[in-house]
Amino acid sequence: MCIRYLFLLLLPLIASAQTEPVGELSCRMSKIRSLERLANNPKARLAYPGDASIDVTYYGLDLRLTTTPASLRGATTITLKSTSAALSSFFLDLNSTSATTGEGLRVDSVKIGNQKVAFQHAQNKLTITPPQALTIGQALTLTVFYQGVPNSSAQGSFKFDKHDNTNDPVIWSLSEPYGAPDWFPCRDTPADKADSSSVRITAPAQFISVSNGKLVSTTTNPDGTKTYLWRNSYPIAQYLISIAVSNYAQYDTPFIYGNQTMPVTHYIYPENLAQVQTTLALTPGILQLFTNRFGPYPFLREKYGHAQFANANGGMEHQTITSMGLSSLTPTVIAHELAHQWFGDKITCRDWQNIWLNEGFASYAEAIYIESVSGQSSYQAYMNSFMSRARNARGSIYVQDISNFNNIFDGNRSYAKGAAVLHMLRGVVGDSTFFQILRTYAATPALAYQTAITADFQTVAQQVSGRDLTYFFSQWIYGEGYPTYKATISTGNTQNTVNVRLEQRNTTATNPTSFTMPIQIKVQSAAGDTIVTVFSNQADQTFAIPARGAVTNVIIDPNNWILKVIESSSTTIVTGLSEPERKGLHIYPNPTTETLQLDFTLSTAGPITLSLANLLGQQVRTTSEPTLTPGDYSRTINLRGLSSGRYVLTVTTPNGVQSQVVLVR
Template identity: 45%
Template sequence: MKISLQFRNNFILTLVIIFLFISSVDAQVQVGYELCSRKNQLSLNLNSVSDYPGDISIDAVYYFLDLEIKISPNLLIGAVTGTYRIVQSGINSFYLDFSSNMSVDSVIFESLPLNFLHSNDKLKIFFNSPFSKGDIASLTVYYNGVPDPTGYGSFTFGTNEGEPSIYTLSQPFGAKDWWPCKDTPGDKADSSEVWLTTEAHNYNLSGVSNGDLYYIRYNNNGTRTFMWRNSYPIAPYLISIAVSDYALYDQFWNYSSNNLMPVKNYIYPQHLQELIPQLDKTIPMLDFYSGLFGIYPFYKEKYGHVEFGILAGMEHQTISSMGAWYDGIIAHELVHQWFGDKLTCADWNNIWLNEGFATYGEALWQEFSYGDIYYRNFIDRIMVDAKRATGTIYVHDVSSVENIFNPFRTYAKGGVVLHMLRGIVGNQVFFDILHAYANDPRFAYKTVVTSDFQQICDSVSGMNLDYFFSQWIYGENYPKYNVDWSFKNTQGVNYEIDLTITQPVNSNPQFFTMPIEIQIKTDLVDTLMKFFNNSQLQIFNFTLPGKPQSIIVDPDNKILKEVHGNIFDLPVSFRLEQNYPNPFNPATTIIFELGRVSNVTITVYDALGKHIRTLVNEKLREGRHETTFDATGLASGLYICNINAVPEDTGFEAFSDSKPMLYIK
């Protein structure tokens, strides 16, 4: 295609409009999950993992981490006391997960040393006599070493402008890299405590962890010990530490008429002033989400943020670790305090219960803060990513970190599932479901699986939603509707309409069952109708006043889908819509309308007119169609989408149009 000078001028004008739109809209709609899930791109060592329950003969009750951080040279010295309830009678040994890279000095039980075997990232401990079921065993492991980070960088000795910055991010199986524990999300300790001893001779280092800072001890050797206590159940991967020369920004959240909760922000000093406007959004977010889900789960202790050296966010319990600060990621990590920390997925197969909920929580903040158009824009964006998901949302293969935290499946599609559920049950019931789920005593401060959430959905809605969860959580892909319709005048102004919806054969399920809204415009009325589509080929018959003009399937975009076929009545114009989202990364949706059966070519060029890719080259019937452009592997920049449609009916001229698209990595 040759790009005319006139088109280039129009293109420049359109680009200016795009950038104005970004500054007024998209800057606020930046998707937090894009950085939350980007942790898997930043990982230092993505070791394989498995669907791992830990030692099933013990149940963690309490962890006390007494840690000393040494600088120059780097060294971690630890004494970790674990209290465990014995769940299998007659055992005289059990194991903890602990990296073989670390050196164990001794294991002490009832003031006596025990024999142990430390290999293959397991610390097997031998006792002098067998336990009975229900016995409590409390032991202390003394160790030292320099942790070898796995996962997303489970333990990092880093720097910030020349000052030490030590931090952890243990999800999913990195806790064992730096402290001995039963490293599985399915076994929460009832409480925990962390003491952090930091050097003070040459550095003014603060130690940050979960819960309340109840004491700072000034030691005779010039070090300081920061004593943190958490009184809530906690999974090992949510226990965290961060050490640096932080500046502290204190806030207070009034969670009831007479009660305040501290909100503590530990920020690299050079960033504090510029981040205060973003940090100040935390209080209204706490108000908003507490109104939806019930009071912030850890209100008796604190919430806060601690800055670390990863361009991501991590929902450590009561203290989110942050490397970015836009609205989406602040909201995402806060929502995790309910869905992830209060209610924790029992295994990584069900990780969508953490990440899908936090992603959808971002959408809710957009809707509350900026209105429905921002919510819809957010949903449009994550739907583009959700269509790139492969496999089921339920993660069958948890053998790699990338697979567990797949951004398209776990985050985007998981969030879209909640959007679709809201469309089925209605707004009030949907929010009743979220509140009931977050506060059900069977699940609160415990671990959950998808069937627990489904049980709440069925109970609160009064519906049997098995079809919904079966296909969207345990099935794969999304529906691709082919629509055909015809009408005839029956009497007076009334017209009988036959609407046919078909779906191609899918892998699992064979076809999708969903309630579908259809908007039908006649020359007399505009009607929204709902049909329950539960067959691969289904015909709906109904009568409306007025001659039908157009039909729109799912006008409010409540379903993750594609729609093809005869959607508009004849005659209808040809049209190429602006792609969405725009700007995009890495994929965007292109929608076009055909007034007649046509031979269609859709081609993408770069700004200089070089051919990049042909997206469509086939005969299509009249109606509304869509395709996707995935720019993965291409350079950021301006691209042009061009359509050429040649109608088979020679009475109509060929249609051609172009739209600019902006790809920003």
């Protein structure tokens, strides 16, 4: 890919980097930054979802790796079952050698037991003809022997790389969504999870080789190599199988669950370990938080941990061992990737159309983490950032075109709007019911360690809440856009009532034309405030709302539970709690070093507060002014003495609360 094309792919991310929640941005960057050959990827998923006539039950990878020269010799053992009555041949996904680069894998042979069998490797398919046709349900174990240099056709799916500063070698994989066939034969669909897997890695003896599951053995070989055998005993999707090989330093932060101690092991470049140890030590606490919220960690028999990879920003939720770029080792990214162990790894989206079940859930888990360490106001600020991004989403959260990488991993849709949907569901059903829905979803036998689509999550949500949520999922997952509300009030039949006319339209799309949602309306009076929830299911409705006295103000959705825009009303008594207008706040330079300049417009007189917090929610700079008149203002924040990293700047004015991410170098 030419540099210009890569830059164009990254432009939307660069433009949004100031307002996107850090974990979501970093995770998305991991799946964008290495898009080196995606534009020319021949796998526009003509074969998706692989060969449906087989069901893979086991992957056993045996890899021998060298760095000078870069090479891979592999023997992948696969156990599968026939799903056809008389299966005379079948194919596995294994990418062919690139005619452009010459990179790729060459298959030497395929064996069933000790017997070589006929095969053909062309057009990214490895077609195998067993000696006898298979009956339905009949199992078969075969081994594919191959060698070469993986061509990394999908976002750097397998890389022979170097450390940034020391030039030490590192070898790593990142297969989501379509990269697994770059380095091992498989059925390339998340719908077909193997029951178990193992990865044996032989590499130069100075390296530590890391993969999924438990470390079974290490063997020092006479030829100057060392072999690590990792075994995973849980169901696993093909794209979650991973390797990371380098001269790692090991850092352990065990997690205690009841009477059990589970290893939490971090494999970090030795030159970087000291600067990230404090952050890595947060992992057991986040494990405990998510255990309380989602249920027991799904892979307690094995481990969790991180393996540093690449030189870029980002993370990838490989099962039991997340791959992380150095700059992504922050609390929110750790929370995001850890949440994937429940939502993405334990329960995997059955197809890439439903990727929000992975990314929306993990993104929302960032907000859950922020809420746990910094409280409700920080949670709201974090969700405001997601909702700001979500209003830029186009198309449905359900991905219509999965042949395009950016469609699947659209940060506005799959991440930000997906998180906003869960926030709204929490508002609809209430806190205790919402978290019971998440725990039940993760524990449902038909879904746990299996796959799911949106309908499965909807079924659980309806069963737990006792509500028909068809309207909710049909409009927010399969529909597009968001509502714009306009409220107008008139005098009620008595002094203690008010009529609220609520008009709405879809701001960005025609499906649905209007939204059905329960909406809180706050009625303010001198005698006190009243919050009433109405069920808005028409484009134009009028509601009679009780009040404690003469009405002074009406606020629509005062707790900001709905992704929306409030349209100004001509009636002076009515105000809507609208989303902060980003155009009224300008922060620069960003990134910055010693000072940060803020330009903002105040349309209502009142106090302002400027607060800069680190990602643990700790305030590091704060200033307030009791009264400002309407107008344009500029303020400067001195950043001298702050450590480099990401911070959240929150600006509180009478017009609302706005938050942006600031990068200090």
